[in-house]
Amino acid sequence: MDIMNCIPGTTLRLYSVSFRNVPVSIKTVISYIKVKTLTPKICSDDIELLILIPSTTWNFKQRDAIRRTWGNAKSSDAKTKVVFFTGQCINDTLQEVLEEEMALFRDVVQENIIESYQSLAEKSIALLRWASSNCPKVTYALKTDDDMFINIQNLVNVLRERKPTKAILGFKPPNPSPVRHKGSKYYVSRKQYSKDRYPPYISGTAYVMTGDIISALYNSTRYVPLLFIEDVYITGMCREQIGAEAICLPGFASSKSNGKINGKNFEKRIAGHHFSPQDIIQMWDELMRE
Template structure:
């Protein structure tokens, strides 16, 4: 009887494995590269870096690289990040990614950005207009930069400049996290396209015909092993560009067969990537990785207290 049960279990396991592999083969077979005219818009080879920092990882392999998308005019936000969670540390590197100002390359804003980049050596600028609609392109250029110039880093975090990041708690958790094919944050599993043209997140059926999104991570902040940068770039050859960068990364992950991991604490399963705005409480923030929506002055004020006393919680 025991032999029969073992045989039955082994048969079921083999059947499930075969079905899984068959599904993977079928999914791979269904993939077809985008037409050249469609891929050109998302391809990182379409664009170039106007300001670059190609040598920052030459003599080091940072444990965690912060990739922060910013608009050219957000100098106050960049300064706040530099003075808080993005400050220089042995384990971390912080870089800001920007597009072109509306006023153009000859504008005072562009000259100020170039001067700031020379002073801090942490600004990377691309030659497309900086806009919400181009955020997906910016994200792919961030992936390209990471894969090309800092491939030996362990992890990267795409994070907005208005986010509080508990870098201490994050690094502690990453010490015991997978180093390959790993991506974590606040996972959204029930997302669907909004068809109302008046909304900021409008997505036409022509651009995206499915009725739901695959699991994806909130773009406020997510962390991934650096090997995924090049793999996501590869997957983008099969995914038509949409103006929702976090959903787009989720679509690339689906091509790769990589499932995003929800980051939570035990035993209450609280989301560690808090995408709401919370009133500051040192001991609550000490147990989270990110909290959303801080003005630069608020971030500076909160960090001054948190960095001195979070160890007491």
């Protein structure tokens, strides 16, 4: 099958990243591994922050950049664990490369979900299911996109100071209302959602869930009617169903700082959005530089 089926306008070699440059002995072993699900190990009981990252199947460079920077275990003094969640792609070549990545890092969960904007809510349900089953004693869980830059130490410091419980925290959009314009990708019909306003919700680019609600939040998805707008569904409708609080947390933002790429902008911030893998690596180097 042609890789073009999955990545329009490009080829697989453009997505070759550092995990492929491993010793031949390891690659030889991997070539004999034919397991479709090389899922991460369950969490140890002392994980303070579980980091859950929905990621498109072919976003190898994004995942590689996160592992090398803010997703690295040494990025903070907290005990953390990073897990990526991908969907399916009808392409044997791409699947083979993904399985190499899964075997090397053991931090990718592949779900039986088609990669699309419309399926983002399904992917978030899947990560909640995985977290509730494999990390039941985690203190906090951060769900974040793979084009985000996160200062994990700043986030951990705030959580330790505030000690929130039964809550979801992050950027809280004002005046949440459904988009009724049919030309928008955010269009929601009256049949899909009949009310004129959404419940208060936290932006899906990055939000923190306290560990005491993860199982209840997942269970609520079994009976709260699905809405494809992921953040509204998970952090608004399902959160409201279980009686958890939506808290605006300073330091979260959905855009770059004045359109500029500079890691020093994150000395006091927690999160920013729309960064390329190259941006993330550059910003991390700048942030770590004395």
